[in-house]
Amino acid sequence: xxxxxxxxxxxxxxxxxxxxxxxxxxxxxxxxxxxxxxxxxxxxxxxxxxxxxxxxxxxxxxxxxxxxxxxxxxxxxxxxxxxxxxxxxxxxxxxxxxxxxxxxxxxxxxxxxxxxxxxxxxxxxxxxxxxxxxxxxxxxxxxxxxxxxxxxxxxxxxxxxxxxxxxxxxxxxxxxxxxxxxxxxxxxxxxxxxxxxxxxxxxxxxxxxxxxxxxxxxxxxxxxxxxxxxxxxxxxxxxxxxxxxxxxxxxxxxxxxxxxxxxxxxxxxxxxxxxxxxxxxxxxxxxxxxxxxxxxxxxxxxxxxxxxxxxxxxxxxxxxxxxxxxxxxxxxxxxxxxxxxxxxxxxxxxxxx
Ligand SMILES: *Cc1c(COP(=O)(O)O)cnc(C)c1O
Numbered sequence: 001x002x003x004x005x006x007x008x009x010x011x012x013x014x015x016x017x018x019x020x021x022x023x024x025x026x027x028x029x030x031x032x033x034x035x036x037x038x039x040x041x042x043x044x045x046x047x048x049x050x051x052x053x054x055x056x057x058x059x060x061x062x063x064x065x066x067x068x069x070x071x072x073x074x075x076x077x078x079x080x081x082x083x084x085x086x087x088x089x090x091x092x093x094x095x096x097x098x099x100x101x102x103x104x105x106x107x108x109x110x111x112x113x114x115x116x117x118x119x120x121x122x123x124x125x126x127x128x129x130x131x132x133x134x135x136x137x138x139x140x141x142x143x144x145x146x147x148x149x150x151x152x153x154x155x156x157x158x159x160x161x162x163x164x165x166x167x168x169x170x171x172x173x174x175x176x177x178x179x180x181x182x183x184x185x186x187x188x189x190x191x192x193x194x195x196x197x198x199x200x201x202x203x204x205x206x207x208x209x210x211x212x213x214x215x216x217x218x219x220x221x222x223x224x225x226x227x228x229x230x231x232x233x234x235x236x237x238x239x240x241x242x243x244x245x246x247x248x249x250x251x252x253x254x255x256x257x258x259x260x261x262x263x264x265x266x267x268x269x270x271x272x273x274x275x276x277x278x279x280x281x282x283x284x285x286x287x288x289x290x291x292x293x294x295x296x297x298x299x300x301x302x303x304x305x306x307x308x309x310x311x312x313x314x315x316x317x318x319x320x321x322x323x324x325x326x327x328x329x330x331x332x333x334x335x336x337x338x339x340x341x342x343x344x345x346x347x348x349x350x351x352x353x
Contacts, residue, residue, distance in 0.1 A: 020053075033049070035058045040066045055074055082099070091108060124160065127161070144188060158219075168205070250323055251283065258277060
């Protein structure tokens with residue numbers, strides 16, 4: 001079979017989606033499945049929906065139109081603040097978008113009126129991650145400015161954690177977010193239908209905290225796809241962590257002399273004694289295909305370096321890999337996202353046990 005390739009097990013993705021939809025559903029939390037890391041691949045999106053997730057979200061309109069063209073009809077939200085240059089497509093293909101700028105909401109309203117529809121807006125509030133979001137103290141005045149824009153319906157508020165700051169949400173912050181929802185509803189005489197409390201980094205909070213407060217939705221990508229919690233990288237009990245495996249091919253394998261100041265020896269990976277030569281193998285993929293820092297190599301192999309089209313690995317023992325042999329690599333979220341968007345990586349689907 002062709003390499004490099006990403007082997008994708010749709011059954012495992014479906015089961016992960018089912019586990020999370022069921023577990024969070026019983027806690028009163030809707031799961032919105034986030035497809036950005038798989039570029040909105042329709043087969044993967046369908047597996048998530050078959051698992052019982054009812055809505056999807058993505059950060060790029062190209063991924064969303066790809067899913068629409070493939071016949072996916074469920075609600076899809078735009079979770080990145082809409083680009084002004086993409087407003088018409090967003091209103092056409094997304095029932096809902098997450099927003100932080102009045103100028104954008106005005107344009108969404110104008111486009112919705114032309115298309116004779118209503119576009120739902122969820123306001124993103126920044127609870128400390130310092131990526132997107134309206135500051136909590138500005139939320140009231142923002143709502144008073146936007147809620148009468150024709151063509152727009154204010155659906156609720158959302159927040160996001162651990163994306164830029166790397167900080168997971170605490171119980172205190174989540175309680176503050178609920179309190180903000182209560183106070184804002186009272187002060188602006190509105191009712192929020194949707195209170196979207198975060199992403200996969202919220203799962204430890206969702207599963208362990210006693211009260212979910214007002215949060216009734218989480219936008220989940222990484223946990224469905226990779227079965228891990230993003231901040232710690234740890235497996236979430238009940239989920240598969242091997243729905244995706246990247247297969248790379250060895251294109252060169254040679255014993256080469258090394259000196260004791262080689263970085264991997266200095267780092268203690270290779271031991272310091274009796275090493276005068278070392279097997280260096282080259283895998284036929286590189287920076288253009290994935291994020292090499294996000295790959296997990298099999299036991300006995302260490303990552304040495306990478307260029308656009310080569311990944312060099314070092315084996316401690318005499319080479320066990322011949323030219324042409326295949327190496328199985330596990331991926332983190334960024335390695336997965338890049339591999340999914342790389343044209344030279346074949347996507348190979350199965351539904352096996
Ligand atoms: C990517 C993203 C998510 C999903 O995050 P995961 O860690 O994949 O669960 C949710 N919300 C927003 C705004 C995002 O950009």
